[in-house]
Amino acid sequence: MTQTSPKISFVSLGCPKALVDSERIITQLRAEGYELTRSHAGADAVIVNTCGFLDSAKAESLAAIGNALKENGKVIVTGCMGAERADIDAAFPALQNPNLLAITGPQAYESVVQAVHSAVPAPHDPFVDLVPPQGVKLTPRHYAYLKISEGCNNRCSFCIIPKLRGDLVSRPAGEVLREAEKLVKAGVKELLVISQDTSAYGVDIRYAESQFGDRQVRAKFLDLARELGELGAWVRLHYVYPYPHVDDVIELMAEGKVLPYLDIPFQHASPNVLKAMKRPGNQEKTLDRIKKWREIAPDLAIRSTFIVGFPGETEEDFEFLLDWLTEAKLDRVGAFKYEPVRGAVANDLGLPLVPAEVQENRYKRFMERQQAISARILRNKIGKRLQVIIDEAGPTVAKGRSKADAPEIDGAVYVSSRRPLRVGDIVSVKIEKADTYDLHGIAV
Numbered sequence: 001m002t003q004t005s006p007k008i009s010f011v012s013l014g015c016p017k018a019l020v021d022s023e024r025i026i027t028q029l030r031a032e033g034y035e036l037t038r039s040h041a042g043a044d045a046v047i048v049n050t051c052g053f054l055d056s057a058k059a060e061s062l063a064a065i066g067n068a069l070k071e072n073g074k075v076i077v078t079g080c081m082g083a084e085r086a087d088i089d090a091a092f093p094a095l096q097n098p099n100l101l102a103i104t105g106p107q108a109y110e111s112v113v114q115a116v117h118s119a120v121p122a123p124h125d126p127f128v129d130l131v132p133p134q135g136v137k138l139t140p141r142h143y144a145y146l147k148i149s150e151g152c153n154n155r156c157s158f159c160i161i162p163k164l165r166g167d168l169v170s171r172p173a174g175e176v177l178r179e180a181e182k183l184v185k186a187g188v189k190e191l192l193v194i195s196q197d198t199s200a201y202g203v204d205i206r207y208a209e210s211q212f213g214d215r216q217v218r219a220k221f222l223d224l225a226r227e228l229g230e231l232g233a234w235v236r237l238h239y240v241y242p243y244p245h246v247d248d249v250i251e252l253m254a255e256g257k258v259l260p261y262l263d264i265p266f267q268h269a270s271p272n273v274l275k276a277m278k279r280p281g282n283q284e285k286t287l288d289r290i291k292k293w294r295e296i297a298p299d300l301a302i303r304s305t306f307i308v309g310f311p312g313e314t315e316e317d318f319e320f321l322l323d324w325l326t327e328a329k330l331d332r333v334g335a336f337k338y339e340p341v342r343g344a345v346a347n348d349l350g351l352p353l354v355p356a357e358v359q360e361n362r363y364k365r366f367m368e369r370q371q372a373i374s375a376r377i378l379r380n381k382i383g384k385r386l387q388v389i390i391d392e393a394g395p396t397v398a399k400g401r402s403k404a405d406a407p408e409i410d411g412a413v414y415v416s417s418r419r420p421l422r423v424g425d426i427v428s429v430k431i432e433k434a435d436t437y438d439l440h441g442i443a444v
């Protein structure tokens, strides 16, 4: 790269889906010869990819924009919050901040890139070959997010993502698989399949077939999972709703084709609350199905998120949720206290808000219940041998994850080893100790 390459500083906030957007923008800019820098101060412009899902995320996004304006001055805002620019305009009025160069919504890669072109012209000679064929990844080299669709056909009452991102648009199976294949060839050991609703993949394109290698592959959840499972990497499925056809994929887990891991954001268990939330795949017999899944794939780890204190949630609903949790014995669970999102239908349901202190109390009870479940599940792993992928090397102890742990959201396995372990190594580990969220063991 020549010394004159323009430098762009990039802040990526929000969920894994936003991270994939960031990676695409960066790949494009690198292809055009821009350089990335970690500090705002020396950069020619700053891009802030925002998250606008919850008020707390909005506050974080506004703070990041404010910081970039202060430290650099030339700022381009993109991402979910960009779709609701009123808040940004209110916090940083254009007249006071002519340096807020552009505000675009999520997936507006071209507008972001255009804004960069106007602010800092691209170098004359694009160094296209400086970009590796698999793109530039913000995640470590050994794992990568694979986005299979954009948008969502559901209309959960607390969520504005369909308003921000539109209805489901699935990528053709062949395209997804070619990207996955390139990633694996480039050294990626674990593919994290993401979307807003992974199990709905392909509905919008009527499960159309597309070419991959010498065959046609249907844009169907099961077909895609099966093909991904042949690439030789760990395949982890996120944001799956418990529609009936999910049962089929459990067989692939039992066969070892995809990881025995399901990330299902249940959000609640009480039928009343689920109805008010308008959740997809809301089945009465979810507990029975979980039991059946575990009979087929005994190592299946289920991770989920829940919202406590949703409007109208009664003590009875909440206790139903606690009992459900005890029965379901989910491996990994995250919880949020309900926060109203501006523009969400939930605000107009006319349901009574749960007072903040009640929310807090329920949140604590929920977390205590889950901690006990999680600790018990982890204790049962002591003495077992687990496959662990190494995320961080260390002189005597490396940090990794078992098949039951997704990066960034789940627990860790701390591995002592006599020989140095490298990032991306997959090793067999004998588990010796467990605490509430993490495991400790020795490489064997």
Ligand code: SF4
Binding pocket: 152, 153, 154, 155, 156, 159, 160, 161, 162, 196, 197, 280
């Ligand atoms: S499934 Fe529900 S919560 Fe998830 S993106 Fe779609 S509407 Fe939002």
